[in-house]
Amino acid sequence: MKGLVLASRREDDLNRTVVAVDGVRIGEGFVVIAGPCSVENEEQTFRTAQQVKEAGAHMLRGGAFKPRTSPYDFQGLGLPGLKILSRAKDLTGLPVVTEVTDPRDVSQVCEYADVLQIGTRNMQNFALLKEVGRVDRPVLLKRGMHATLMEWLHCAEYILSEGNPRVILCERGIRTFETYTRNTLDIGIVPAVREISHLPVIVDPSHGTGRLSLIEPMSLAALAAGADGILIEVHCNPPEALCDKDQAMPPDRFAGLMRKLRILRETMNEISPRAAG
Ligand code: PEP
Ligand code: MN
Numbered sequence: 001m002k003g004l005v006l007a008s009r010r011e012d013d014l015n016r017t018v019v020a021v022d023g024v025r026i027g028e029g030f031v032v033i034a035g036p037c038s039v040e041n042e043e044q045t046f047r048t049a050q051q052v053k054e055a056g057a058h059m060l061r062g063g064a065f066k067p068r069t070s071p072y073d074f075q076g077l078g079l080p081g082l083k084i085l086s087r088a089k090d091l092t093g094l095p096v097v098t099e100v101t102d103p104r105d106v107s108q109v110c111e112y113a114d115v116l117q118i119g120t121r122n123m124q125n126f127a128l129l130k131e132v133g134r135v136d137r138p139v140l141l142k143r144g145m146h147a148t149l150m151e152w153l154h155c156a157e158y159i160l161s162e163g164n165p166r167v168i169l170c171e172r173g174i175r176t177f178e179t180y181t182r183n184t185l186d187i188g189i190v191p192a193v194r195e196i197s198h199l200p201v202i203v204d205p206s207h208g209t210g211r212l213s214l215i216e217p218m219s220l221a222a223l224a225a226g227a228d229g230i231l232i233e234v235h236c237n238p239p240e241a242l243c244d245k246d247q248a249m250p251p252d253r254f255a256g257l258m259r260k261l262r263i264l265r266e267t268m269n270e271i272s273p274r275a276a277g
Helices: 042-055 077-093 103-112 126-132 149-161 189-196 205-209 213-225 253-273
Strands: 019-021 024-026 032-036 060-062 095-097 115-118 139-142 166-173 201-203 230-231
Touching: 019 166, 024 032, 032 042, 032 253, 042 060, 042 077, 060 077, 077 095, 077 103, 095 103, 103 115, 103 126, 115 126, 126 149, 139 149, 149 189, 166 189, 189 201, 201 213, 205 213, 205 253, 213 230, 213 253, 230 253
Parallel strands: 032 060, 032 230, 060 095, 095 115, 115 139, 139 166, 166 201, 201 230
Antiparallel strands: 019 024
């Protein structure tokens, strides 16, 4: 595929990349990454981390650097937030995924996080892509909200071509004319990615829908479509969330979703052992 030297897969090559993070293998089975939109304080992060761990999540998410639409909204705790995340990992054993928004912060974020997230607004921030391409940390690359599949894969190529082979793609919804949902979650892109790329692809149904009621069905849809996992926002006390409270899933509901995912995985395994991993 033109320009996609490292991100594309040859039609006859069925091998897929598995990104290993501290014992978690993304690209094998179905990985669930869960946690708050933003790290607000120690108590909120530790409680949520313990609750998602108990429910069976494999990794913890949480933003310390928040790219907000308004400069007056909560921007994240920055370095103190990274330290809280790293202590939450000590407490639960869950590897940490967190967003980096500025090339100047990359080395600091690497000290505290296991996976660097590039958010939708920065998908084509080429200076940032090159910077994360030079470090020894996996990168979770969200799809730009206006990006085509080819534009998205070319951004993965930026990271790969700098020498970092550990790229995970994340579909998080695109902008369409629809306003009922926050974004339009493009589930069809999952099998499309798998057709032309060897990179693991996960789905973020929280930002993809923006509505709590839609997160569970879209999580199940992601699994059924062949995604390698989901990234989902969970908060120990959603009404108090400082960021994205309308899509914050309470822990008991998350535990229920995890049970349904397990049942669907078993069913998929019966149909086609390879499909569900
Ligand atoms: C996030 O996952 O915290 C986030 C800001 O997501 P996105 O970049 O997809 O909006
Ligand atoms: Mn969010």
